[in-house]
Amino acid sequence: MNKNKGPVVIGICGGSGSGKTTLLRRIAEEFSSLNPSLFTMDNYYHPIEEQRLDENGIVNFDLPTALDEEQLTSDLRTLVAGKPIEVKEYFFNTTPAKNVLLTIQPSEIILVEGLFLYHYQEVHKLLTFSVFVDVDHSIQLDRRIYRDQDNRGYKRSDIIYQWENHVMPCFEAYIAPHRMKADFHFRNDQRAEEDFSALMAAIRNVLIHKQS
Numbered sequence: 001m002n003k004n005k006g007p008v009v010i011g012i013c014g015g016s017g018s019g020k021t022t023l024l025r026r027i028a029e030e031f032s033s034l035n036p037s038l039f040t041m042d043n044y045y046h047p048i049e050e051q052r053l054d055e056n057g058i059v060n061f062d063l064p065t066a067l068d069e070e071q072l073t074s075d076l077r078t079l080v081a082g083k084p085i086e087v088k089e090y091f092f093n094t095t096p097a098k099n100v101l102l103t104i105q106p107s108e109i110i111l112v113e114g115l116f117l118y119h120y121q122e123v124h125k126l127l128t129f130s131v132f133v134d135v136d137h138s139i140q141l142d143r144r145i146y147r148d149q150d151n152r153g154y155k156r157s158d159i160i161y162q163w164e165n166h167v168m169p170c171f172e173a174y175i176a177p178h179r180m181k182a183d184f185h186f187r188n189d190q191r192a193e194e195d196f197s198a199l200m201a202a203i204r205n206v207l208i209h210k211q212s
Contacts, residue, residue, distance in 0.1 A: 007037075007080060008210050009110045009126055010203060011154040013117035013178070015171045016062070017147070020113045023133060024194075025109055030200055037079055037107040041114025043090045044072040045077035062162070062170035064116050073122045080126055082106045109207070115170070118178030128207045131199065132182035135189060137168075161167030165204060 012020045028036045045195045048072040053057045075085045088099040
């Protein structure tokens with residue numbers, strides 16, 4: 001936990017389909033009076049032509065190298081320093097020209113979510129408090145199938161291939177090993193509401209200590 005003065009930077013990590021974005025939105029709503037800054041790593045994917053291919057020639061979006069770590073880290077540092085940033089909101093299966101330019105204003109509370117929250121060491125250093133979202137892998141896969149079929153137009157067979165060959169190997173190599181670094185473990189199952197209440201109490205406590 002980073003105890004330096006400045007904004008409270010809350011990181012949310014977990015595997016694909018674990019519910020990171022939903023949790024980020026719930027936290028943002030809970031602290032809406034503070035106008036939290038919302039920072040998602042998904043907006044930093046390299047163009048598809050720069051992505052690595054697997055042994056079958058399929059793009060692997062689940063590697064740490066799939067994102068522009070340098071720009072991501074630089075932008076987050078700028079936001080933490082109290083300055084606004086501009087970033088293009090990334091959408092899968094669209095040309096870069098169609099991605100919308102967003103201006104993210106600084107705030108006393110910054111919410112950061114992404115797969116590589118801990119793997120990117122310079123990002124991890126900027127965090128005040130971090131959350132790891134735990135959920136059963138079968139639930140993650142169901143959510144990914146629903147999301148990628150509806151929002152990204154992927155075939156079910158392609159989604160299963162990515163899950164088995166990209167998503168789970170990524171989770172085991174770059175995400176799961178960092179689980180114990182989290183300040184709070186959020187169980188996104190039947191205990192989610194109980195955990196959310198406990199998480200809000202923990203974040204409020206962090207805010208109180210920051211202000212003292």
